[in-house]
Amino acid sequence: xxxxxxxxxxxxxxxxxxxxxxxxxxxxxxxxxxxxxxxxxxxxxxxxxxxxxxxxxxxxxxxxxxxxxxxxxxxxxxxxxxxxxxxxxxxxxxxxxxxxxxxxxxxxxxxxxxxxxxxxxxxxxxxxxxxxxxxxxxxxxxxxxxxxxxxxxxxxxxxxxxxxxxxxxxxxxxxxxxxxxxxxxxxxxxxxxxxxxxxxxxxxxxxxxxxxxxxxxxxxxxxxxxxxxxxxxxxxxxxxxxxxxxxxxxxxxxxxxxxxxxxxxxxxxxxxxxxxxxxxxxxxxxxxxxxxxxxxxxxxxxxxxxxxxxxxxxxxxxxxxxxxxxxxxxxxxxxxxxxxxxxxxxxxxxxxxxxxxxxxxxxxxxxxxxxxxxxxxxxxxxxxxxxxxxxxxxxxxxxxxxxxxxxxxxxxxxxxxxxxxxxxxxxxxxxxxxxxxxxxxxxxxxxxxxxxxxxxxxxxxxxxxxxxxxxxxxxxxxxxxxx
Amino acid sequence: xxxxxxxxxxxxxxxxxxxxxxxxxxxxxxxxxxxxxxxxxxxxxxxxxxxxxxxxxxxxxxxxxxxxxxxxxxxxxxxxxxxxxxxxxxxxxxxxxxxxxxxxxxxxxxxxxxxxxxxxxxxxxxxxxxxxxxxxxxxxxxxxxxxxxxxxxxxxxxxxxxxxxxxxxxxxxxxxxxxxxxxxxxxxxxxxxxxxxxxxxxxxxxxxxxxxxxxxxxxxxxxxxxxxxxxxxxxxxxxxxxxxxxxxxxxxxxxxxxxxxxxxxxxxxxxxxxxxxxxxxxxxxxxxxxxxxxxxxxxxxxxxxxxxxxxxxxxxxxxxxxxxxxxxxxxxxxxxxxxxxxxxxxxxxxxxxxxxxxxxxxxxxxxxxxxxxxxxxxxxxxxxxxxxxxxxxxxxxxxxxxxxxxxxxxxxxxxxxxxxxxxxxxxxxxxxxxxxxxxxxxxxxxxxxxxxxxxxxxxxxxxxxxxxxxxxxxxxxxxxxxxxxxxxxxxxxxxxxxxx
Numbered sequence: 001x002x003x004x005x006x007x008x009x010x011x012x013x014x015x016x017x018x019x020x021x022x023x024x025x026x027x028x029x030x031x032x033x034x035x036x037x038x039x040x041x042x043x044x045x046x047x048x049x050x051x052x053x054x055x056x057x058x059x060x061x062x063x064x065x066x067x068x069x070x071x072x073x074x075x076x077x078x079x080x081x082x083x084x085x086x087x088x089x090x091x092x093x094x095x096x097x098x099x100x101x102x103x104x105x106x107x108x109x110x111x112x113x114x115x116x117x118x119x120x121x122x123x124x125x126x127x128x129x130x131x132x133x134x135x136x137x138x139x140x141x142x143x144x145x146x147x148x149x150x151x152x153x154x155x156x157x158x159x160x161x162x163x164x165x166x167x168x169x170x171x172x173x174x175x176x177x178x179x180x181x182x183x184x185x186x187x188x189x190x191x192x193x194x195x196x197x198x199x200x201x202x203x204x205x206x207x208x209x210x211x212x213x214x215x216x217x218x219x220x221x222x223x224x225x226x227x228x229x230x231x232x233x234x235x236x237x238x239x240x241x242x243x244x245x246x247x248x249x250x251x252x253x254x255x256x257x258x259x260x261x262x263x264x265x266x267x268x269x270x271x272x273x274x275x276x277x278x279x280x281x282x283x284x285x286x287x288x289x290x291x292x293x294x295x296x297x298x299x300x301x302x303x304x305x306x307x308x309x310x311x312x313x314x315x316x317x318x319x320x321x322x323x324x325x326x327x328x329x330x331x332x333x334x335x336x337x338x339x340x341x342x343x344x345x346x347x348x349x350x351x352x353x354x355x356x357x358x359x360x361x362x363x364x365x366x367x368x369x370x371x372x373x374x375x376x377x378x379x380x381x382x383x384x385x386x387x388x389x390x391x392x393x394x395x396x397x398x399x400x401x402x403x404x405x406x407x408x409x410x411x412x413x414x415x416x417x418x419x420x421x422x423x424x425x426x427x428x429x430x431x432x433x434x435x436x437x438x439x440x441x442x443x444x445x446x447x448x449x450x451x452x453x454x455x456x457x458x459x460x461x462x463x464x465x466x467x468x469x470x471x472x473x474x475x476x477x478x479x480x481x482x483x
Numbered sequence: 484x485x486x487x488x489x490x491x492x493x494x495x496x497x498x499x500x501x502x503x504x505x506x507x508x509x510x511x512x513x514x515x516x517x518x519x520x521x522x523x524x525x526x527x528x529x530x531x532x533x534x535x536x537x538x539x540x541x542x543x544x545x546x547x548x549x550x551x552x553x554x555x556x557x558x559x560x561x562x563x564x565x566x567x568x569x570x571x572x573x574x575x576x577x578x579x580x581x582x583x584x585x586x587x588x589x590x591x592x593x594x595x596x597x598x599x600x601x602x603x604x605x606x607x608x609x610x611x612x613x614x615x616x617x618x619x620x621x622x623x624x625x626x627x628x629x630x631x632x633x634x635x636x637x638x639x640x641x642x643x644x645x646x647x648x649x650x651x652x653x654x655x656x657x658x659x660x661x662x663x664x665x666x667x668x669x670x671x672x673x674x675x676x677x678x679x680x681x682x683x684x685x686x687x688x689x690x691x692x693x694x695x696x697x698x699x700x701x702x703x704x705x706x707x708x709x710x711x712x713x714x715x716x717x718x719x720x721x722x723x724x725x726x727x728x729x730x731x732x733x734x735x736x737x738x739x740x741x742x743x744x745x746x747x748x749x750x751x752x753x754x755x756x757x758x759x760x761x762x763x764x765x766x767x768x769x770x771x772x773x774x775x776x777x778x779x780x781x782x783x784x785x786x787x788x789x790x791x792x793x794x795x796x797x798x799x800x801x802x803x804x805x806x807x808x809x810x811x812x813x814x815x816x817x818x819x820x821x822x823x824x825x826x827x828x829x830x831x832x833x834x835x836x837x838x839x840x841x842x843x844x845x846x847x848x849x850x851x852x853x854x855x856x857x858x859x860x861x862x863x864x865x866x867x868x869x870x871x872x873x874x875x876x877x878x879x880x881x882x883x884x885x886x887x888x889x890x891x892x893x894x895x896x897x898x899x900x901x902x903x904x905x906x907x908x909x910x911x912x913x914x915x916x917x918x919x920x921x922x923x924x925x926x927x928x929x930x931x932x933x934x935x936x937x938x939x940x941x942x943x944x945x946x947x948x949x950x951x952x953x954x955x956x957x958x959x960x961x962x963x964x965x966x967x968x969x970x971x972x973x974x975x976x977x978x979x980x981x982x983x
Contacts, residue, residue, distance in 0.1 A: 089538075091537070102536065103531050103539075105538060200538075202539075204537040204538045205781075235542065236542060237540050237542070238543065238783060239540075239782075239783065322572075323572050323775075326574065326581020326582055327537070328537075329576075329581060331579075331646070332534065332535070332579060343576060347574050371773055372773045375777070379777055
């Protein structure tokens with residue numbers, strides 16, 4: 001069997017009818033991993049024994065007549081910055097190359113409790129810092145359709161694993177686009193939930209006020225199903241929300257739900273500016289026409305401060321990161337430089353040797369932004385800009401139900417193409433970072449292909465805690481594009 | 484060269500401010516459910532949160548908010564309805580996250596004060612003259628403690644240090660005074676009172692040896708009459724009342740000496756060394772950390788509604804200084820006496836219960852101060868720990884007042900109350916009744932004594948008056964000590980008069 005023939009709905013139909021067993025599904029995933037991972041480098045850990053045992057448990061439950069749990073028998077991959085007790089959690093860093101997690105992240109535990117089978121841990125940009133997955137200490141991930149191209153980042157391993165059929169779904173984490181941009185590059189669905197929607201407990205922090213765990217899947221319905229399992233208040237995360245989690249799937253079923261009559265789709269001119277690849281613009285504009293064909297009305301809205309988003313993001317995210325990464329000091333766990341004789345050298349050399357160049361660059365940027373004498377000019381001002389950006393969204397959503405933008409300005413670029421120019425690399429987050437700053441949810445889903453056959457992603461943005469709208473609009477588009 | 488006392492009196496004025504870290508006595512840590520008990524095996528009281536493991540997040544313990552609120556009320560601080568946690572960034576091996584979660588520009592509470600008796604001391608450490616002074620408190624914020632580094636006394640200590648993270652995440656409040664103290668004894672009296680007040684509201688166990696109360700002192704010197712502050716030093720690591728007082732005096736003397744020699748004070752952080760009774764430079768201003776404070780993104784702002792604050796305030800007991808003043812006024816106690824019986828809330832409760840039951844504050848104080856406190860230290864005295872209840876003690880006082888017991892007999896009854904736990908009246912019964920004050924009975928006994936001792940009687944009547952004590956002794960002996968001494972005196976005087 002080939003997982004690429006399945007989504008979770010189909011898998012569950014097959015499991016229910018006993019056309020296949022969870023063990024067979026798991027073995028199929030492991031076979032694809034064995035076959036494709038050496039070239040793609042999507043996974044840093046493969047967990048065959050653990051996965052097969054979980055699959056056997058599922059088969060035993062089903063044999064005993066137990067009903068299917070929401071993710072029963074679904075092979076999934078966890079981004080390697082999320083803790084899974086008893087397994088390595090490396091964050092793709094030398095710093096944590098041998099770090100064994102002692103507890104399991106809440107979102108991951110909820111997936112397991114829903115019956116998911118974890119087949120491996122996915123590669124990423126070191127500590128989730130990057131947009132191409134070239135910043136991994138364990139080598140870059142390659143694009144499943146073209147080994148010379150990047151899968152996007154930082155959840156590049158997760159996106160590639162789903163696209164290559166190593167699993168049916170994966171978790172990513174998204175601080176400035178790290179789920180949506182690789183989802184767009186690899187042609188899968190990726191969701192950045194509302195800030196606070198999914199617990200961050202057990203997610204190794206990058207930018208604490210921006211980070212969210214979210215799903216990468218083959219379909220919108222699968223993403224909705226995954227999010228429903230992961231979302232909800234967690235007593236271990238004071239920033240997780242008490243907002244009730246709706247049954248996202250309930251609205252994604254009959255044909256009537258693909259009817260978008262009465263919907264107002266916001267289109268921000270600022271999101272179609274300079275630097276946008278013509279193929280991407282074409283695909284997104286065609287998708288907008290499809291929305292109209294489904295009955296929706298296009299509404300022109302404005303995000304006047306979008307131009308400040310990248311600068312704003314790289315101050316706030318790096319400032320938080322500079323503190324978040326201070327715990328990696330070589331004292332209690334992780335990499336420790338050999339032959340040091342003073343505490344100062346222990347810190348300096350362990351961090352010098354343990355972190356890669358992009359991580360060090362961001363720690364330096366963030367430390368600078370918080371320094372005495374610069375705090376007001378950088379960090380404080382960035383927080384004010386953040387408030388203004390949030391207001392831009394509030395105003396836009398007074399006029400529309402969801403916003404639509406490209407996910408990324410270009411399709412997947414080539415390995416090495418942007419590594420010498422960090423600013424150019426940062427600009428590939430232009431459409432995504434704003435959502436993290438505003439705290440609102442966004443989803444990337446495939447909307448077409450470039451002339452070279454590379455996937456193009458479209459981003460649907462919803463107001464805070466209105467993920468349902470995003471799923472509904474995305475599901476309608478997905479259906480329309482399939483026909 | 485002029486001596487220090489003269490220089491202090493005539494030329495210089497010390498300006499002192501204190502920063503006190505008090506451990507809030509919650510059962511569990513501030514951001515995780517680990518226990519806070521002292522003395523557990525090293526690193527036993529830890530979890531992913533207080534170890535700073537990757538991915539772990541802090542969640543505020545609501546018990547900390549309550550205790551902090553009580554501490555704020557104890558010090559007349561205004562509680563902010565919104566306060567914000569911040570990260571204080573610095574590297575240290577016992578700081579697992581590389582930052583301490585504290586509060587910075589929006590602290591939990593501000594603008595408090597205490598108004599308390601304070602006095603200079605003579606060379607024997609005795610107070611010279613008490614006076615009431617108000618010391619302002621700038622702010623009190625909530626923060627987490629770090630762990631403890633151990634550099635000595637363990638296998639391998641010669642080339643390694645150890646870290647114990649049991650303390651990591653223990654809740655603290657940092658209480659920052661205004662620079663209102665003008666002598667080391669004012670600082671001493673303030674810290675004493677602060678400890679007492681925190682114990683009253685049950686916010687801190689006040690145990691200085693275990694580090695529940697730690698003090699840093701900012702000291703500077705200026706010319707008398709000047710309204711500008713001199714350059715200050717901060718002395719750290721003062722973990723006993725005596726150290727605080729001595730370190731401040733040391734620092735005052737050191738700074739005056741420098742100024743007198745024409746030097747200038749360097750702004751720096753210094754460390755008190757008790758063994759050598761002096762302070763040492765720890766780090767200079769240039770080496771001071773840039774803590775890069777910024778709001779803690781993992782914790783939402785701490786919001787307390789006015790109603791919540793009012794509800795907490797309603798649970799605050801009467802504070803030690805107001806209570807001391809009330810005792811002094813209502814019960815006629817001196818400053819020292821009222822201070823003694825308000826040492827702890829429990830002791831004050833005991834005293835007040837005894838006053839209420841007996842209606843005799845003076846006698847209640849004397850018995851508690853002289854008899855009860857000879858058996859149980861005041862810090863331990865409470866309604867539950869005292870070997871006699873306030874009601875039983877009041878009953879005993881009543882028996883003295885109504886003449887049933889002499890003071891001497893009362894002490895004997897008190898001893899038996901202690902050993903048997905029985906009420907005083909029952910003990911008096913066992914002893915064959917109380918004091919004999921019946922004049923007729925005593926006259927009869929006295930007459931017998933006089934008749935049995937003709938020689939002494941004759942000598943007394945001849946002018947050998949010291950023999951009077953002999954007759955008193957004989958009467959007391961015959962009554963087994965129960966005769967009312969005043970009555971015995973009066974009767975014997977009368978009967979021994981030479982017959983007319």
